[in-house]
Amino acid sequence: MNKHKIFSPGSIYFLLMCVLLYLPILLLIIFSFNDSTRLVFPLKGFTLQWYGKLYENRELLKALGNSLMIGFGSSLIATILGTMGAIAIVRFKLPGRSVFLAVSALPLVIPYVIFGVSLLILFNEVGIRLSAFAAGLAHVIISIPYALLIISSRLVGFPDNLEEAAMDLGASYWGALLKVTIPICSPALLAAFLLCFTISFDEYAIASFIVGTDATLPVYLFSQLRFPTRLPMVVALAAVLMIVTMAVMLFTEWLRRVGQSPAKKG
Amino acid sequence: MENRRQFASLIGPPSLYLFLLFLLPVGLMFVYSFRAGITGPAHDVFTLDNYRSFLTNSHFHRLFWRSALISLTISVISSLLAYPLAYYLVFQAGRNRVTLMTLLIIPAWTSYLLRIFAWKLILGSSGLLNSLLLSLGVIEKASPMLIYSRSAVIVTLVYVWVPFVALPIFAALGRIDRNLLEAAADLGCKPWEAFLRVTLPLSLPGVAAGFFFAFIPTLGEFVTPLLVGGASGQMYGNLIQDQFMRALNWPMGSVMSLAMLVAVITLVFILTRLASVSDLGGVYE
Numbered sequence: 223m224n225k226h227k228i229f230s231p232g233s234i235y236f237l238l239m240c241v242l243l244y245l246p247i248l249l250l251i252i253f254s255f256n257d258s259t260r261l262v263f264p265l266k267g268f269t270l271q272w273y274g275k276l277y278e279n280r281e282l283l284k285a286l287g288n289s290l291m292i293g294f295g296s297s298l299i300a301t302i303l304g305t306m307g308a309i310a311i312v313r314f315k316l317p318g319r320s321v322f323l324a325v326s327a328l329p330l331v332i333p334y335v336i337f338g339v340s341l342l343i344l345f346n347e348v349g350i351r352l353s354a355f356a357a358g359l360a361h362v363i364i365s366i367p368y369a370l371l372i373i374s375s376r377l378v379g380f381p382d383n384l385e386e387a388a389m390d391l392g393a394s395y396w397g398a399l400l401k402v403t404i405p406i407c408s409p410a411l412l413a414a415f416l417l418c419f420t421i422s423f424d425e426y427a428i429a430s431f432i433v434g435t436d437a438t439l440p441v442y443l444f445s446q447l448r449f450p451t452r453l454p455m456v457v458a459l460a461a462v463l464m465i466v467t468m469a470v471m472l473f474t475e476w477l478r479r480v481g482q483s484p485a486k487k488g
Numbered sequence: 489m490e491n492r493r494q495f496a497s498l499i500g501p502p503s504l505y506l507f508l509l510f511l512l513p514v515g516l517m518f519v520y521s522f523r524a525g526i527t528g529p530a531h532d533v534f535t536l537d538n539y540r541s542f543l544t545n546s547h548f549h550r551l552f553w554r555s556a557l558i559s560l561t562i563s564v565i566s567s568l569l570a571y572p573l574a575y576y577l578v579f580q581a582g583r584n585r586v587t588l589m590t591l592l593i594i595p596a597w598t599s600y601l602l603r604i605f606a607w608k609l610i611l612g613s614s615g616l617l618n619s620l621l622l623s624l625g626v627i628e629k630a631s632p633m634l635i636y637s638r639s640a641v642i643v644t645l646v647y648v649w650v651p652f653v654a655l656p657i658f659a660a661l662g663r664i665d666r667n668l669l670e671a672a673a674d675l676g677c678k679p680w681e682a683f684l685r686v687t688l689p690l691s692l693p694g695v696a697a698g699f700f701f702a703f704i705p706t707l708g709e710f711v712t713p714l715l716v717g718g719a720s721g722q723m724y725g726n727l728i729q730d731q732f733m734r735a736l737n738w739p740m741g742s743v744m745s746l747a748m749l750v751a752v753i754t755l756v757f758i759l760t761r762l763a764s765v766s767d768l769g770g771v772y773e
Contacts, residue, residue, distance in 0.1 A: 232576030236588065239573055243595045243651065246606035249616060253609070261609055262619035303502040310498035314491060322499055325506055331756050333708020335725045336745045339732045340513035343520055343742070363510050366502065395494055424599045427711055431732065440601050447605075447715070457609070460602045471597035475590070 247464055254461035259454055272458035282459065285442035289423055292358035292438065297418035300362045304369025304414055309403065311370075312377040313385075330367045337363070338431035345432060352434030360428045365418035372417065372478055376410035377403075413477040420467055420474070439463070514749070521742035538743045548727065548744065555707060555724035558638060562645045563653075563703040567695055569646070570654035574694075575687075577654075578661040589658055596651040601711065607644040608715045611635040636718025644716050645706050653698035660694020661687070696762040704755055708748060724748060 253261050257269035276282060307326060311319050329337070341360050342352075350356055384406070388398035404411070426440035433441055443459060446452045520526070524533035542548060573592065577585045595603070610616045611634040618634065621627045634640060664687060672682040710725030717723070728748070731741030 230576075230580060232572065232580045235572055236576050236581075236592075239569070239650070240591060243592065243647070246603060246610060246647070247595055247598060249610065250602070250606050253616075260614065261612075261616065262614060263616060263623050299505075303505055306498045307502040310495055314495040314498075316492065316495045318495075318499065322503060325511070326502065329510065331704050331752060333705065333725060333748060333752065335708050335710050335728050336749055337510075337513075339728060339738075339741055339745055340517045341509070342732060343516050343738065344509070344513040347516055359509055362505065366506070395490075420597075424601060426601045431729075440599075443601070443605070447608075456605075460599075460605055464598045464602055468594060468598050472594070 250457055250464060251461045254454075254458040256454070259451060261453060261457065272454045273462075275455045276458055276462070279455070281437075282439075282442060285437045285439045288354040288433075288436050289439040292354050292361060293419045293422040296358045296361035296422045297365060297415050300365035300369045300418045301373075301411055301415045303362070304366055304418075305373050305404070305407070305411065307366070308370050308374035308377055309399065312374050313382055326370055327367050329364050334364070334425075334427035338428040341428065342431045352432050354433055354436035354438060356432045356434070357425075357429040357436075357438060358422070360432060361418075361422040361425060364425070364428070365421050368417050368421065369414040372414040373407060373410050376407050380406055409477045409480045413474045416470055416474040416477070420470055424463075424467065517742045517745060520739050521746055523739045526736070526738045538739045542740070542743045542747065551722065551727050552724050552747075555709075558641060558721075558723060559703050559706040559709075561642055562649065562706050563699045565642070565646050566649045566653040566702045567657075567699050570650050570698060571657055571691075571695065573650075574654045574657035574661055577658055585662075589654075592654060593651045596648070600648065603648060604644055604712050604715050607640075607647065608635065611640050611643070611716060635716055636721065638717070638721045640716040640718075641709075641713055641721040641723070644712055645702075645709065648712075649702040649706070652701050656697035656701065657691060657694040660691045660697075664690050693762060697759065700755060700759040700762075704752055704759075707752065707755075 252265070254272055255268050255270070256265050257267035257271070258265075307322065311323060337360060341356070344350075345352060345356050350359075384402050385395075385398045388402045389395060393401060424440060425438075426444060429438050429441050430444070437445065439459075443456055446456050521538055522534045522536070524530040524535050524537065577589055577592075581588050608615075612618070613631070613635060615635065618627075618631060621631075622629075668686050668690075669682055672686050673679075677685065708725050709723050710729050713721045713723045713726050717726075724744070725748075728741050728744050731737045731744060735741075
C-alpha cells in the first residue's frame with residue numbers, strides 16, 4: 223500500500239485544482255470590497271459602499287422578493303410531490319413505477335433552453351401570463367427529480383414494517399404515513415426543500431424565457447451586466463449570493479447525511 | 489386492490505404535474521414544429537417546410553456540429569483533469585478522501601450563473617487576468633483575446649464541470665477490489681502495467697458517466713456563450729434562443745429544439761448502457 227505522503231505529485235495536483243476552483247469565488251468576494259468602480263488589479267482600498275448600494279436598490283429588492291416567493295412556493299410543491307412519488311416507487315412494486323421513474327428523471331438531462339421554450343409555447347397557448355408565477359411552475363419540474371432522489375434514498379434506509387406496526391396498532395394507511403413515515407423522513411424532507419429552493423433561487427435559463435417583466439434575482443443580475451457602472455454593485459450582490467448558497471448547501475448536505483444514516487439516530 | 493388504490497393516489501399528483509408541465513409542453517412544441525407561423529392565419533396552416541429548411545440550412549448544421557465539438561472538447565478536458573483527482577483521492581488520500589471530495593465539490597454548489605459571471609470578470613479585456621498580467625509586467629498591452637471566444641467558453645465550462653466529472657470516477661475507482669491490484673503485483677505487473685490493465689479498464693464506466701455528465705448539459709448551453717462567448721463562441725442553444733426571443737420564428741425554433749431533444753435522449757440511452765446506474769447516482773452517494 224502507498225504511504226500517505228503529504229507532498230506527493232497527487233496531493234500537489236489536488237491542491238492546485240482546489241485553488242483554481244475556489245479562486246474565482248474568492249476574487250468575487252475580494253472585489254466586492256474594492257474601492258473602485260473598475261474591476262482591475264491593483265486593489266484600491268476597502269469599502270462597504272457597494273453593499274450599501276444593494277440596500278437602496280428597489281428594483282433589486284423587488285427581484286429578491288420574486289425569487290424568494292417562487293423559490294419558497296416551487297420547493298414546497300416539489301417536496302410534497304417528490305415525497306408522494308418517492309413513497310410510491312419505494313414502497314410499491316407495481317406497474318407504472320418504471321415509467322414514472324424515467325419521466326421524472328428526464329428533467330435532469332434535458333437542456334434548460336428546451337424547457338424554457340416549450341413552456342413559453344404552453345403558457346402562450348393556454349393563456350397563462352408570463353410572470354414570476356409561471357417561472358415558479360417551471361421550477362417545480364426541475365426540482366422534482368432532486369426531491370425524489372433525496373427522499374427515496376431515506377425511505378430505502380428504513381424498513382416498511384414500521385408502517386405495518388402502526389397499522390397493526392390501529393392506524394389507517396394514511397395515518398401511518400403521516401405519523402410514522404413523514405416524521406422519520408423529516409431531515410430528508412428539509413434537505414430536499416432546501417436543495418429545491420437553491421435550484422430555483424439560482425435558475426436563470428428557464429426563467430429568462432418566462433418571467434415576463436417580473437425579474438427574478440438571476441434575471442435582474444444578468445440584465446445589469448450591460449451597465450459597466452453598476453458592475454461593482456453586481457459583484458457585491460454576487461458575493462452575498464455565493465456565500466448564502468454555499469452555506470445553505472452545506473447545511474443541506476449535513477441534513478441529508480443525518481437523514482440517510484438511520485443507525486446513528488436509532 | 490387496496491394496494492393499487494394507495495399507489496395510484498400517491499403517484500397520481502406528481503404524474504399529473506409532470507404530464508401538464510413537462511410532457512404536454514414538449515408535445516405542443518411538436519405540434520408547433522409543423523406550423524407555418526404563430527400569428528394570424530399562418531397559425532393554423534400545417535407544413536413540413538420547417539423541417540425541410542432545417543435539413544437544408546447549412547448554417548444550422550455548422551452551429552450544431554460546432555456546439556457538439558465544443559461540448560466534446562469540454563468533456564474530454566474535464567475527464568482528463570478529473571481522473572487524476574479522483575485517483576489521488578481514492579488511492580492516496582487515505583481516510584480523508586470523502587472530506588476532500590466534499591471540499592472539491594463545494595464550489596460547484598454555489599450559483600452556476602455567478603461562477604460563469606466570475607469568469608467573465610476574470611477574462612474580460614479590462615478584466616482581472618489582463619490587469620494582473622499588466623501590473624506584473626508579463627504583458628505590455630491588455631489582450632482582448634481572452635474573452636468572447638470559443639476558448640473562453642471552454643475554459644469556463646471546464647471549470648464548472650470538473651468537480652461533477654470527478655464524482656462518478658471517484659465512485660468507480662472506489663469500488664475496485666484492492667486484491668486485484670495485489671494479485672497483479674504478485675504476478676509481476678509493474679505499477680503502471682497494473683494501472684493500464686486493471687485499474688483503468690475497471691474505472692471506464694465511471695469515466696463514461698463523468699464524460700456524459702459534462703457532455704449532455706453543455707450541449708444545450710446558451711448562457712455561458714452569451715456571457716463569455718462572443719460571436720465565435722455561439723452555440724446551438726443560442727440559435728434556439730434567438731428563434732424564440734428575437735426572430736420570433738417559434739416553429740423553426742421548435743424543430744431545432746426537437747432535434748436537440750432527440751440527440752440528448754439518444755445520448756442518455758447510450759449512457760445508461762455504458763455505465764452502471766450507481767455511477768450515475770455518484771452525485772448522491
